């Protein structure tokens with residue numbers, strides 16, 4: 093029997109409906125199609141195809157200054173050639189006095205041309221698609237680059253929040269198959285983020301700990317939705333998983349501010365995300381997925397508990413999800429965790 097579950101972290105209702113797996117299906121689920129006439133701009137030797145790099149890391153995990161195709165690089169960070177946020181401000185976009193000039197009223201609407209920042213982190217010169225395909229050293233060096241760029245973004249005037257994500261394969265929104273992560277610095281805060289801030293603040297005031305700490309304690313008692321656990325992290329399929337095989341990588345300590353975690357913890361996170369995505373690729377025949385670093389807006393980390401979210405894209409949101417934001421998940425998180433533990 094389906095049941096309704098409430099996720100306190102996102103404040104969303106989800107219908108867990110395992111019975112839907114028995115439905116007759118006429119359509120083939122999300123199929124990957126690759127165009128063969130695209131030359132990959134992220135592969136070694138094609139460095140000139142991207143905008144000038146912001147940072148380059150070598151195989152020893154050192155940042156190198158000069159860079160071009162002659163450098164034997166492991167991770168490159170470049171500006172997004174096709175940004176989704178405004179970035180063409182005619183004046184210095186990070187001057188606070190100028191920022192206010194970009195906010196305009198337009199009838200009943202608010203409009204803003206505040207610039208954002210959009211960077212791509214290319215974690216390997218090799219043409220592989222999944223984070224799980226990376227070498228261990230590549231995974232660790234790319235997370236070092238992520239933390240560095242995240243910290244740089246934190247210092248930028250006018251950037252409220254950073255979202256690090258990876259779209260792997262076309263059904264997850266990727267336009268190129270070469271593995272790449274995106275870091276977006278947003279000049280506006282979404283309502284989702286504002287609501288989450290309020291919920292977290294209220295919870296800490298009432299309980300003296302973060303909401304995620306309570307979730308973590310409960311999951312550690314129940315042990316039915318835990319995929320794996322290490323000294324630093326606990327991986328769970330959340331109680332109200334919105335999609336099948338959704339996973340949260342929850343830090344057990346140093347959870348207020350991702351930017352300030354130490355190297356040991358960051359390396360552990362890199363190896364764990366790689367391991368989980370290898371396992372996902374193997375268990376579910378290399379599905380499309382999104383990976384996201386869920387962290388509080390800058391300057392509001394005191395009540396927050398950052399975590400990494402992995403969302404496999406095995407089904408499409410349809411009318412109910414778009415219309416009500418109530419999601420239907422055909423695989424219970426208990427079954428998903430059991431399969432991912434194997």
Ligand SMILES: [Zn+2]
Nearest residue numbers: 132135219270
């Ligand atoms: Zn490539």
